[in-house]
Amino acid sequence: MTTMNYDSTVELTEVAAAIRGAQRIAITTHVKPDGDAVGSTLALARAIEHLGKSAQVWYAGPDGEVFYSVIDPTPVQIVAENRRPPDDVDLVIITDTGARSQLKDLADWLSRHAGKIAIIDHHIQGDADLSDCRVVEPKAAAAAEIVADLIELLGVPFDRSIAEPLYLGIATDTGWFRFSNTTSKTLRLAAKLVDAGVDHADLFRRIEQTDPPGRLRLLARALTSLEIVAGGRAAILTLRRSDYEASDATPDDTHGFSDLPLAVESIEVACVIAEPRSGPVKLSLRSKPGPNAVDVNQVARLFGGGGHARASGAKIDRPIDEVRPEVIEALSRV
Ligand SMILES: [Mn+2]
CATH class of the missing domain: 3.10.310.30 (Diaminopimelate Epimerase; Chain A, domain 1)
Known part of the structure; x- marks a missing residue:
């Protein structure tokens, strides 16, 4: 199975509709989640809970203590040998990857849930056969940027608890807005998130100035x-x-x-x-x-x-x- 260039198969509105039609949702991302993986999954989970539904976040591998100040108080589950997400979920959302090689620890569980998987990604390459419900936007600076659009489609307001992980995602994937993937859309979103209460200087310190x-x-x-x-x-x-x-x-x-x-x-x-x-x-x-x-x-x-x-x-x-x-x-x- 090779990872190849892949494209969107659905509009983001269809992912929003799938969320509206689901009650129990599991959200996961690539192994060793980075700022965008953590930010996109966490913001989405909080928005879904705002709709009165259950959203569990599952990470494979260590997620780095550096992100815990953003993750807290949302419980995240860690995939382990005998720990998989529950089987009775009616929707699985994967963000920031669509590549099986990035999801190895969940391979068995994902294959049991094929047909219920939605992917939100901004990478050029992924495994098209993982799901036929994909939103892939290589021009998006971060998966969190696409998730922000999705949260707006769901009609959930950006409160600080949703704005901060979204900001984490776009800031870390753009090198704090220096890289060429930063667009005017990214900056407009950042402004909106700061208006929603994100303390960007404090977040920078918590994420980037904690080296050993x-x-x-x-x-x-x-x-x-x-x-x-x-x-x-x-x-x-x-x-x-x-x-x-x-x-x-x-x-x-x-x-x-x-x-x-x-x-x-x-x-x-x-x-x-x-x-x-x-x-x-x-x-x-x-x-x-x-x-x-x-x-x-x-x-x-x-x-x-x-x-x-x-x-x-x-x-x-x-x-x-x-x-x-x-x-x-x-x-x-x-
Ligand atoms: Mn990313």
Whole structure:
């Protein structure tokens, strides 16, 4: 089963109608939920509960304590070996992904509920056979941006408890409104959410300024590894197992590193090659917008990954010393 480019099959109004027709709804998202995954699921769950229906949020894998100030007091359930969402739900909504590879821990449960699944996504690629009820908007800055439209269709007002997770989703997926996926629509939505009571400066502090010291130590080692190729157009940062050990850092501590080399004027594309203490080698790719923009989705696909044109990644089950020269070679040709 391959993940391919996929499109919307329904209008958002049909998803709204499915919600109106349901009583018990389960909401889930990709493994290791990020700000958009947490924000889009949480806002939707709160809006659905506002309609007097039951909405359970289920996450696969650790959801990062950093989001708990936004999640609280909504109970979220964690998928585990013997923990799946209940079977008696009449609608399943998946946000911020439509790829089976991102939903592996729920594969058995999802196959039992095929036919009741609705997908709300903004990625270019997904598995079309997962559901024939999909709203896929690659131009949306975040899944939360589409969920905001859905909540408006449902007629639920943006109170602070709904506005804050929506803001979290759009802010984190746009690098706090810096990336090229930020549109006037995104900014209008942000304004509306601030009007609804979001304290954006406080949220930034709670989400972005809570690093452990190990992350800064890991960053120091990443910067030391800097390699610039393609006549100054591409930068590569490499982190080996020994760097994680010496820094006392976790695999997630590389979050945001791949954006940093783009601060250099000539650099169009940046890549972090990371070999965490366990698990596959991770590539994280970013590129600048513009007429010479590098499509990092294409680069990631060379390594079995994918994502967006400006932000992409791959996980590779091969030794880092085998992968690294191939990445350098691929980026030397950009
Ligand atoms: Mn997203």
